[in-house]
Amino acid sequence: MGLIRLQNISRRYQMGTETIHALRDVSLEIERGEYVAIMGPSGSGKSTLMNLIGCLDTPTDGAFELNGNKVSEMDDNELAEIRNREIGFVFQSFNLLPRSSALHNVELPLIYSGMNAEERRKVALDTLENVGLTDRMHHKPNEMSGGQRQRVAIARALVNKPSIILADEPTGNLDTRTGVEIMALFADLSRKGNTLIVVTHEEDVAKHARRILRIRDGQIASDEKV
């Protein structure tokens, strides 16, 4: 059974009097340990799909199961718990807390999972070490380079040992060389058995993945293994 199972998922938004069909009848299964790229032009519904998989949103119709949890039937509190436990987000604009140190940013998910301060610090330090940022742990985001910030964000995504790491344009705000470094880090994470889903519109980024999903007009246009 797949780690992620989407069955006949639809998502509609009401914009004034108009109904927008962001996703139409999407079915999809992703196994544990896969490295998937989701591609598509803007407005194709790939962000909506990412929000659904990231448990930030629930589908209008259809069933979504994540690691055996029926996410499509959950309320707000349960979704927050699932996000905390099962999902690590990496964003294009890093989304770090600007006034907090790298260490505190990485600790953040652990605060909400109720870990005590001492253990939290230890786990966060270990994770920062994994992304090679031990020497930057007391720096604030504005004291770090883009690549370093993204690595802090990746450490934050990894710290709760989630089932999936969900990256939205992770290299979008980085120069090419740093982008390559980050993609190498992702490749490394994938080799260690993490499930990665990267949303991107760059072919260069997508080619690192071993499966490419292309979305067009709210439907899966193609699904190829590389």
Next chain:
Amino acid sequence: MAMNALASHKLRSALTLLGVLVGVFSIIVVMTAMRVMQTSIEADLSQLGSYTFVVRKWPGIYFGGPEGFEKFWRRKSITLAQYLQVQERASLAQSVGLETSFWGGQAVSRYEKTPPNVEFSGATPGTFPAKNWVVAEGRAILESDVDREHDVCVLGNSLSKILFPFGSAIGEQVKFDGINYTVIGVLESRGLTLGGNQDNFAVIPITTGLRRYGHQPWRSLSILVQAQSQELYDDTVEQVRGILRVIRKVPPGKEDDFEIFSNDSMIAQFKSFTLTVRLGVAVISSIALIAAGIGIMNIMLVSVTERTREIGIRRAVGAKKRNIMVQFIMEAVVLCEVGGALGVLLGILGGNATAFFLKLPPVIPFDWAVIGLLICSFVGIIFGTYPAYKAANLDPIESLRYE
């Protein structure tokens, strides 16, 4: 967590908590000042012994204007004859005493002279228990002293120490107003209050004084009555009231033409007077605190908008609505508490400035400090809830994209 966010907006936080500070300060400063004075005034008013009351032509304390006072002027004076009748008829009383002030001025012994501020009054044996006078040395005034109008006196503690610095005062002569009196006793010390030294006085038998200073019609005496016990206190008051109404021929249905008061009734009267002041302060402070609360709400709303993205991030990594709500309420409460704590501190200091200027012992009103801080938390929670609710209900997807 809450502290971090506040520390990073120092000026804004400082201005916001200034509002709370002023509100709490105004409560605490007045309450402290009132308590400083209250402690001392109550001590001043507590000169009577236990279950003792005074019957007098004049009221104990009077907060009215001069026009109200005319009523008291017109009353007949209380005389020695009336006192003797009360003493004879008041079966419930343990003791009945009489007191009046004859003269104030300089006392002279063969060693020393005092400044001209010694109070010189007349008393009977019953006055001693009623006024809580305890004889430290020698004896009190006896019935025989009163009956025979002896030229004897009992000295207050500090007065005896001034006049006779080298030894016992008993048996010595003291000159008041040009006449010598033999010292028969010295009282125990009663300490200092707002009115100054409580021991700077001398007492002579009341009859001696009346012979010398005259039975002028305006000289109204104070009758002091001590009941046998607290249970019999009210009955004793009624009995004495009845006796006096008969003696002074007050027609039934008319109000008493004399005043009866005790420590408790004077303190109660003082408290009811200060209550008005307290209520006024409470109203003004509440207005200040509401204004401060609105300031806090305003700042918190700005803060929520400014930190939309932070809220989105926190929600994405697993914060529940509840977590966000608690975080923002805590920020408001911390803001209020810091302002409140400073307000309490400055208020206690400011209130004790009165203690400093009036040379009274300082007071720390712990109850008001706690109440002040509770009010702050309350303001924080009340005015922090709406912004926090708004923060908690932001859509995580929207807030992650918020620029």
